[in-house]
Amino acid sequence: RTSSTTNYLGAPLKVLMLYPDGTGAVSIVGPDLAAGERPQLFVPGGAFHTSRPAKVTPCCQARSGRMWSRPTSSMVTSKS
Secondary structure, three states: OOEEEEOOOOOOEEEEEEOOOOOEEEEEEOOOHHHOOEOEEEEOOOOEEEEEEOOOOHHHHHHHOOOOOOOOOOOOOOOO
16 A cells, blocks of 8 residues: 655655665655655555654654664665
């Protein structure tokens, strides 16, 4: 089952996707197309995904504890 993440002019979200074949990708869902953000992202069925604010502020950090860490390049393959 495919799911989607849409940005309605709020703060950008960083979305981590992990695919069944072991590869992954990180995309930014936001309104700034010139910066490479996309207004909508489709996540294919079977993929695990999670998101967090693209710019973590001290307020966000304090509320949720440590956010997920940046994946290493060996586990992330960009899918544009």
